[in-house]
Amino acid sequence: MAKPQQGTLEKIVSLAKRRGFIFQSSEIYGGLNGCWDYGPLGVELLNNVKSSWWRFMTYRDNIEGLDASILMHPRVWEASGHVENFTDPMIDCKQCKSRYRLDVLFESFNEKRQKKVAKAYAELLEGSAREEYDAKPREEQIEISGDALVNDSAVFEKINAADVLACPSCGSTGTFTLPRKFNLMFKTHVGPVEDASNVVFLRPETAQGIFVNFQNVFQATRQKVPFGIAQIGKAFRNEINTKNFLFRTREFEQMEMQFFVKPGTDDEWFERWREDRLQWFIDCGMKKEKLRLEPHPEDKLAHYAKAAVDIEYEFPFGWGEIEGIHNRTDFDLKRHEEYSGKSMEYYETETEEKFVPYVIETSAGASRSLMAFLVDAYEEEELEKETRTVMRFHPSLAPFKAAVLPLVNRDGMDEIGEKLHKDLQKSFKVFYDDSGSIGRRYRRQDEIGTPYCITIDSDTLEDQTVTIRNRDSMEQERIPLEKVKAYLAERIV
RNA sequence: GCGGGUGUAACUCAGUUGGUAGAGUCACAGCCUUCCAAGCUGUUGGUCGCGAGUUCGAGUCUCGUCGCCCGCUCCA
Numbered sequence: 001m002a003k004p005q006q007g008t009l010e011k012i013v014s015l016a017k018r019r020g021f022i023f024q025s026s027e028i029y030g031g032l033n034g035c036w037d038y039g040p041l042g043v044e045l046l047n048n049v050k051s052s053w054w055r056f057m058t059y060r061d062n063i064e065g066l067d068a069s070i071l072m073h074p075r076v077w078e079a080s081g082h083v084e085n086f087t088d089p090m091i092d093c094k095q096c097k098s099r100y101r102l103d104v105l106f107e108s109f110n111e112k113r114q115k116k117v118a119k120a121y122a123e124l125l126e127g128s129a130r131e132e133y134d135a136k137p138r139e140e141q142i143e144i145s146g147d148a149l150v151n152d153s154a155v156f157e158k159i160n161a162a163d164v165l166a167c168p169s170c171g172s173t174g175t176f177t178l179p180r181k182f183n184l185m186f187k188t189h190v191g192p193v194e195d196a197s198n199v200v201f202l203r204p205e206t207a208q209g210i211f212v213n214f215q216n217v218f219q220a221t222r223q224k225v226p227f228g229i230a231q232i233g234k235a236f237r238n239e240i241n242t243k244n245f246l247f248r249t250r251e252f253e254q255m256e257m258q259f260f261v262k263p264g265t266d267d268e269w270f271e272r273w274r275e276d277r278l279q280w281f282i283d284c285g286m287k288k289e290k291l292r293l294e295p296h297p298e299d300k301l302a303h304y305a306k307a308a309v310d311i312e313y314e315f316p317f318g319w320g321e322i323e324g325i326h327n328r329t330d331f332d333l334k335r336h337e338e339y340s341g342k343s344m345e346y347y348e349t350e351t352e353e354k355f356v357p358y359v360i361e362t363s364a365g366a367s368r369s370l371m372a373f374l375v376d377a378y379e380e381e382e383l384e385k386e387t388r389t390v391m392r393f394h395p396s397l398a399p400f401k402a403a404v405l406p407l408v409n410r411d412g413m414d415e416i417g418e419k420l421h422k423d424l425q426k427s428f429k430v431f432y433d434d435s436g437s438i439g440r441r442y443r444r445q446d447e448i449g450t451p452y453c454i455t456i457d458s459d460t461l462e463d464q465t466v467t468i469r470n471r472d473s474m475e476q477e478r479i480p481l482e483k484v485k486a487y488l489a490e491r492i493v
Numbered sequence: 494g495c496g497g498g499u500g501u502a503a504c505u506c507a508g509u510u511g512g513u514a515g516a517g518u519c520a521c522a523g524c525c526u527u528c529c530a531a532g533c534u535g536u537u538g539g540u541c542g543c544g545a546g547u548u549c550g551a552g553u554c555u556c557g558u559c560g561c562c563c564g565c566u567c568c569a
Contacts, residue, residue: 013561017503018504024560030558031560031561032560033559158528204569205511240566241566285536302569386531387530388529405528411528435521437529437530437532438526438529440530441529442529443530458527
């Protein structure tokens, strides 16, 4: 068994491009940082991953599906806390390369230095504005100048140039870069006029689409708590840095489920979903030893979470999160109640109790999962005289389920092959290949992870049987032509 | 964002002190082939990431820029 090692990711990226799994976005224009396109095989794989998730999550009584709009009312993101938490201005010290949040830096200054800032700010004011400012008490001046420093880059530039801002790390003054607002939400405008009144955001998580529809879904489906709402969709984050192929991208797809439970039962459900979600990856063929559960320490929890655990996969570059399970408490529903004025309460008839449900979130990255499946499936197998590259996808995820290969193009083998191909195509994604030696054709299929190859040979002409070759073992068995479809159906969910 | 590395055909790479680009693989068209790549013939495909500069002349030197990889930072 070959183990992923240095260079493995490069090989996978190369194979992914060569065979049509993943292309770099806008490649002919030099690429767009952190964006990737799914090619013919990639989109099959992605659809299979999503469909497997969808079946696992929603083909049960207590989870409903949803597909909310990517653009939502801007107030949604105020309620969710994203507007507030996404606008930190960051600066770097050019001298020692330290990075700071500007607002935190200002707060960390001692009084003497804050007064210097206030004084430097005064110098920027003229006429009545200056008079007004000077008339204010010292404390208020510090506050006003601090706000201006943090929020107005022109003010920052001048004050920084005046050598009143010192780097806490190296003590240099005037060495800071201009503040950059690392607003992780992409912004755009609704309608033809671009101004502040019509700003909307591309959602940074799909979860909020579920929360704002909580009452709609609940009432439309006659569900009772506990129940869940599942959704698959694109989300966008303007990451500072993208990295590691599909792992950190600015546009990605999430597979999320929010499970609404009665307060007090949340810990129990959290445990349960943690186990169920881990099992899903294993059921999809991912190697157990490459998966682990990694709890978040309490001091690193997101603003909405009471508890969190990541499902991590061991990529060639190290362990990385492919799914997060969070106990979001009643934070989101309560906030939406507050911001929208609409009730998010649930009435439990059995106990005659009213409560806002707690939420257990399972949030998987479709793109990250796909990458993990790619890495997990990749293997270089040493044979006697060669190395075989094989993608050992679980049959349910494999882009092509089978390939039909006439051994030679004569005596009517190709006609039988084409007929079988057309027939199988009604039920499965299948590939037909009649060019090159049979060995070469097997290798092509191995490289894209096709689990079964069906070969038509001269015996087929005699007794209507074909051979089916297994991708992983390379062993063959002979079955009647008419049973091929059933054979595949049995093995491919 | 910082530092380091890197960018030549679809893929992997070569290209000598600057003189208008090569190989293998793949693909395609034939031939040959009765079960695990690399048999034969032929063909397509690159203004050497992009843009300036130096030079009589730049893939080869300089600067800028973009992408990718590694490390740091960041990851609400």
